[in-house]
Amino acid sequence: MRFDVISIFPEYLAPLELSLIGKARQDGLVQLTVHDLRDFTHDRHRTVDDTPYGGGAGMVMKPEPWAQALESLKPGTETLEAGQPVLVVPSPAGEVFTQAIAEELAAEEHLVFACGRYEGIDERVLEWAAQNYRVRPMSLGDYVLNGGEVAVLAMVEAVARLLPGVVGNPESLIEESHQDGLLEYPVYTKPSDWRDNQVPEVLLSGNHAKIARFRRDEQLRRTAVRRPDLIAQLSVAELNKADLGL
Numbered sequence: 001m002r003f004d005v006i007s008i009f010p011e012y013l014a015p016l017e018l019s020l021i022g023k024a025r026q027d028g029l030v031q032l033t034v035h036d037l038r039d040f041t042h043d044r045h046r047t048v049d050d051t052p053y054g055g056g057a058g059m060v061m062k063p064e065p066w067a068q069a070l071e072s073l074k075p076g077t078e079t080l081e082a083g084q085p086v087l088v089v090p091s092p093a094g095e096v097f098t099q100a101i102a103e104e105l106a107a108e109e110h111l112v113f114a115c116g117r118y119e120g121i122d123e124r125v126l127e128w129a130a131q132n133y134r135v136r137p138m139s140l141g142d143y144v145l146n147g148g149e150v151a152v153l154a155m156v157e158a159v160a161r162l163l164p165g166v167v168g169n170p171e172s173l174i175e176e177s178h179q180d181g182l183l184e185y186p187v188y189t190k191p192s193d194w195r196d197n198q199v200p201e202v203l204l205s206g207n208h209a210k211i212a213r214f215r216r217d218e219q220l221r222r223t224a225v226r227r228p229d230l231i232a233q234l235s236v237a238e239l240n241k242a243d244l245g246l
């Protein structure tokens, strides 16, 4: 998997050199390159923004530096089966990023992330880029950040960790939150009696069927309380499987 990130703050993406993703890059499982958008400007001040047509506060990112940065990544030279790269554009006006989308993107060969700042990128860039990219405006959630970099850190981690060989034990990717549309169950470790707080007895029983049932019930109970919106998407059969006791 090849990741390219374009930003006016490339140092913001430095955490992607650390830990899991950093090791994946060293192991050659992931190729990740961060590009400074200002390298695609040609004026003395390396200008990337200008005032908005139609007025309004703030500045808009100029189209030409983006076009040159995106062209530099050689879209359109992909093999037929690889298909066009996906251009992910973090935006509060995008589709909401989910685990399902992370899994979708993890199946791609090449992802490009465009980190907007200011009031956003000139819309014509996204229209123009559609010639050589599958353009996907993507929101991290219904709140506003100052730029796309934080969203890219989250999305790259969510995608890269799904790639074969990136996390040590692939089993740890199973039964995670949102894996099956539910939140994950609570976890415990030693000591079993901690400051007079006990680990649920069933987890000490060694009865794997009961443990599995307890964990499933806890997933459903947590989801019903914390994320009723997810419960609405579950089948009646799933709900009937659990004793929610709500």
Ligand SMILES: Nc1cc(-c2cccs2)n[nH]1
Pocket (backbone or CB within 6 Å): 090, 091, 092, 115, 116, 117, 138, 139, 140, 141, 142, 143, 144, 145, 146, 147, 148, 149, 151
């Ligand atoms: N979910 C989300 C994305 C964003 C931004 C992306 C780029 C600038 S602001 N805010 N909130």
